[in-house]
Amino acid sequence: ISTMSVAYKDQLYAELKKQHNQNGTLFEDPEFPATNSSVYYTKTPPEGLQWKRPGEICENPRLFVEGISSHDLNQGTQGNCWMVAACASLALRRDLWENVIPDWKEQEWDSNYAGIFHFRFWIFGQWTDVVIDDWLPTDKHGRLINCHSKQNNEFWSALLEKAYAKLFGCYESLVGGNTGDAVVDFSGAVAEAIDLQKEKYNEQDKLFGNLLKVWEHNGIISSSINTQEFELESRMDNGLVRGHAYSVTDVKRVSLGHGLQTHFKNETIPLIRLRNPWGKAEWTGAWSDSSEEWSKVGDAERSNLGITVADNGEFWMSFTDWCKNFTDVDICHLMNTSLISIRKNWNEKVHFGKWTRNSDPLLNRCGGCTNHMETFLQNPQYLFDVTKESDKVLISLQQKDRRIYRKEGQGENLSIGFTILKVEVNRKYRLHKYVTQQEMNEFNHTNSRTVFNRIELPQGRYVVIPTTFKPFIEGEFMLRLYTDVDSGCRSNQICALESRDIVIKSSLRSAWSKTSSINPYVIISCEGQSVRSTTKKNSLTPVFEFSAIFYRKKVAEPLTVQLWTDDLGSDKFLGEVLLYGRPDDVSHTQHLQLKNKGSKKADNMPGKIILMIETSNELTAF
Incomplete structure (x- = not known):
C-alpha cells in the first residue's frame, strides 16, 4: 500500500509548524477548535470541562515514554473502546504505527515545539495527513477525559485520538464502532x-x-x-x-x-x-x-x-x-502485494464506484439486491477472470464512512453486499439477463462499513455486482479484489454494440464420445471469433458448463461447436455441430449428433453434444 498522503483540509504540517516557529506562537486549529462542539453534539458537557495543552497538565510532556506499548492506552469516558482496541493492536506493529505517527522523533517535544502534531489515516483508499493542535479536553481537575496513557506525561494516544475525532467531526462521533474499521483506517488492511x-x-x-x-x-x-x-x-x-x-x-x-x-x-x-x-x-x-x-x-x-x-x-x-x-x-x-517477498503475494485490483440514480434503466446504477430482480442488474458491474484451474478469490466492498454526518442525524451506514455471477467466457458487455447465470455466492446484506467474502472459484469469467439492499439508494464504494494470478478486473460500463443485428448465446452443458480415453475440449466459433473451453482429463462424458456470447452481423452463417481431444499434445477432431440461431427460435436444451467436417460433413461421428442456444435481435437481451 502506497504511503503517499494528501493533506486533510489542505493543512500542511511542515509549513504550519515552520510558520509558528518563526513567529514564536503555538498553533491553534481553526478546523477543530477547543470548544464544546468538538467534544459533544448531543450530550451536555460535564461541569468544569476545560481544554489544556500537555504542558499545563504535567511537567516534561512527551509523545512517547520508554517507547510504545499496547499497555500505554486506557479508554476515557467516551464509549470508543473499538478505536482504543485498534490502537492497542497498532502499538504491537512498529511498521504500522510509524506510518500512522510519521516523523515521530521530529514531533517529540523539543526546542521546536509549536503545539502542532500530525497523524496519517487510510481513509477510503487514500492516506490522509491530519494536523491538530494539542489542546486536549480535561475535567475540572485537569485530568484527560478521553483516551490517555498509564504514564501521566505520555500523550501519543490522546493526540492520535484527537486527530481521529477531527476526521469525524467531534469526539462523540467516535462512540460505538467496529474495531476492524479503525484497524483498516490505521493500516489499509482488508x-x-x-x-x-x-x-x-x-x-x-x-x-x-x-x-x-x-x-x-x-x-x-x-x-x-x-x-x-x-x-x-x-x-x-x-x-x-x-x-x-x-x-x-x-x-x-x-x-x-x-x-x-x-x-x-x-x-x-x-x-x-x-x-x-x-x-x-x-x-x-x-x-x-x-x-x-x-x-x-x-x-x-x-x-x-x-x-x-x-x-x-x-x-x-x-x-x-x-x-x-x-x-x-x-x-x-495485511495483504502482501509485493512481488519481492518470501511471503505469499496477492494480485490486487481496486475500483472506486458510485450507486447513482437515473430514470433511464440503461443508465441507472442503484438497482438494489436480488430481491429486486427487475432492477438488480442496473447496478455497477465488474468483470474478472480466473485463469488457473481454480483460484481463491478475496473480495472486500467498503462504503464511504458516514460517521461524519452523525451531527446532522444522517450517520447510518447503508446496507450493502455483492453478488458474484459466472458469465460467458468471452463476455465484454454489461449483463442484462439474470435467469441463466450461475450465482456463486450467498450473501446477506449488512450495514457494516465493509463486507468481505473469500471463495474458491473454478476457471472462467465472472461479474461481481456491488449493491445496496434497496434500489435507488445512492452512495460511494470501494471494491478490492485479490487473486493469486492477475484477474484483469475491470469496470463494465458498455451495454452492447449497436452495429450488430442479433445476439446469440451458446451454453454447453456436456458431451460424450465413444472414442476411448480422451481429454476433450470444445471450441465455439462464430463470424471469425472463437472461444475454447478448458480440457477435461480422461473423460468420455465431460461436463463443461461453458457458455459463450456473440454479437452477429451475418445471420445466415452458422455457429460452429467442435469437440476435440488433446491426445499427448496432438489435437484430434472428434466432431462438430452447426447451429443456425434465429430470433424467433424457442430456446431449449438440444442433444445433437456430432458430424464430420468439410466434404464429409454429412457423416455422423460417434458422440453427442448437449447444449442450449438463445438468440435475440435485442442486443441487451442477455
Missing part, C-alpha cells in the same frame, strides 16, 4: 468480520488454525461479546465485559508439562491473549493470571509468555472458553 454464532464454527481446531495463521502473517484480530443495548459495557461474573471490544495480543499453542516430560509427551493447548482497553477488568476463569492451570506449564514457557499477576487489562484464556464467550471477531488481513 477487514473480515466473523459471527461465531452464525458461522457455526463447530470445528474449533480449524478456526484456531486459521487465526494462528492470520496472526503469524501479521494480521490484526479483535473480538467482542454481542449484547442488548441496556447491557452494554456491563461486567459478567467471569470478568468479561459485554458489548466491549478486546484486542487480541497473541495466539499460541502452549506446551504442557515440565522438562523432558514436555519434550516427549508433546501435549499442547491452544490459548489466546486479549487486552481490555480499560487497562483493567480481566477474565477470571481458567488460564487467567493467577489460575492453577499455569502449574501445568513449565517455568521457561511461563517466562516466554510473560505471565504476570497484575490487573493491567491483559489476560490469557483457553481457545475453547474464548469461543464459548465471544460472539464477534474482526480479522484484518
Whole structure:
C-alpha cells in the first residue's frame, strides 16, 4: 500500500509548524477548535470541562515514554473502546504505527515545539495527513477525559485520538464502532468480520488454525461479546465485559508439562491473549493470571509468555472458553502485494464506484439486491477472470464512512453486499439477463462499513455486482479484489454494440464420445471469433458448463461447436455441430449428433453434444 498522503483540509504540517516557529506562537486549529462542539453534539458537557495543552497538565510532556506499548492506552469516558482496541493492536506493529505517527522523533517535544502534531489515516483508499493542535479536553481537575496513557506525561494516544475525532467531526462521533474499521483506517488492511454464532464454527481446531495463521502473517484480530443495548459495557461474573471490544495480543499453542516430560509427551493447548482497553477488568476463569492451570506449564514457557499477576487489562484464556464467550471477531488481513517477498503475494485490483440514480434503466446504477430482480442488474458491474484451474478469490466492498454526518442525524451506514455471477467466457458487455447465470455466492446484506467474502472459484469469467439492499439508494464504494494470478478486473460500463443485428448465446452443458480415453475440449466459433473451453482429463462424458456470447452481423452463417481431444499434445477432431440461431427460435436444451467436417460433413461421428442456444435481435437481451 502506497504511503503517499494528501493533506486533510489542505493543512500542511511542515509549513504550519515552520510558520509558528518563526513567529514564536503555538498553533491553534481553526478546523477543530477547543470548544464544546468538538467534544459533544448531543450530550451536555460535564461541569468544569476545560481544554489544556500537555504542558499545563504535567511537567516534561512527551509523545512517547520508554517507547510504545499496547499497555500505554486506557479508554476515557467516551464509549470508543473499538478505536482504543485498534490502537492497542497498532502499538504491537512498529511498521504500522510509524506510518500512522510519521516523523515521530521530529514531533517529540523539543526546542521546536509549536503545539502542532500530525497523524496519517487510510481513509477510503487514500492516506490522509491530519494536523491538530494539542489542546486536549480535561475535567475540572485537569485530568484527560478521553483516551490517555498509564504514564501521566505520555500523550501519543490522546493526540492520535484527537486527530481521529477531527476526521469525524467531534469526539462523540467516535462512540460505538467496529474495531476492524479503525484497524483498516490505521493500516489499509482488508477487514473480515466473523459471527461465531452464525458461522457455526463447530470445528474449533480449524478456526484456531486459521487465526494462528492470520496472526503469524501479521494480521490484526479483535473480538467482542454481542449484547442488548441496556447491557452494554456491563461486567459478567467471569470478568468479561459485554458489548466491549478486546484486542487480541497473541495466539499460541502452549506446551504442557515440565522438562523432558514436555519434550516427549508433546501435549499442547491452544490459548489466546486479549487486552481490555480499560487497562483493567480481566477474565477470571481458567488460564487467567493467577489460575492453577499455569502449574501445568513449565517455568521457561511461563517466562516466554510473560505471565504476570497484575490487573493491567491483559489476560490469557483457553481457545475453547474464548469461543464459548465471544460472539464477534474482526480479522484484518495485511495483504502482501509485493512481488519481492518470501511471503505469499496477492494480485490486487481496486475500483472506486458510485450507486447513482437515473430514470433511464440503461443508465441507472442503484438497482438494489436480488430481491429486486427487475432492477438488480442496473447496478455497477465488474468483470474478472480466473485463469488457473481454480483460484481463491478475496473480495472486500467498503462504503464511504458516514460517521461524519452523525451531527446532522444522517450517520447510518447503508446496507450493502455483492453478488458474484459466472458469465460467458468471452463476455465484454454489461449483463442484462439474470435467469441463466450461475450465482456463486450467498450473501446477506449488512450495514457494516465493509463486507468481505473469500471463495474458491473454478476457471472462467465472472461479474461481481456491488449493491445496496434497496434500489435507488445512492452512495460511494470501494471494491478490492485479490487473486493469486492477475484477474484483469475491470469496470463494465458498455451495454452492447449497436452495429450488430442479433445476439446469440451458446451454453454447453456436456458431451460424450465413444472414442476411448480422451481429454476433450470444445471450441465455439462464430463470424471469425472463437472461444475454447478448458480440457477435461480422461473423460468420455465431460461436463463443461461453458457458455459463450456473440454479437452477429451475418445471420445466415452458422455457429460452429467442435469437440476435440488433446491426445499427448496432438489435437484430434472428434466432431462438430452447426447451429443456425434465429430470433424467433424457442430456446431449449438440444442433444445433437456430432458430424464430420468439410466434404464429409454429412457423416455422423460417434458422440453427442448437449447444449442450449438463445438468440435475440435485442442486443441487451442477455
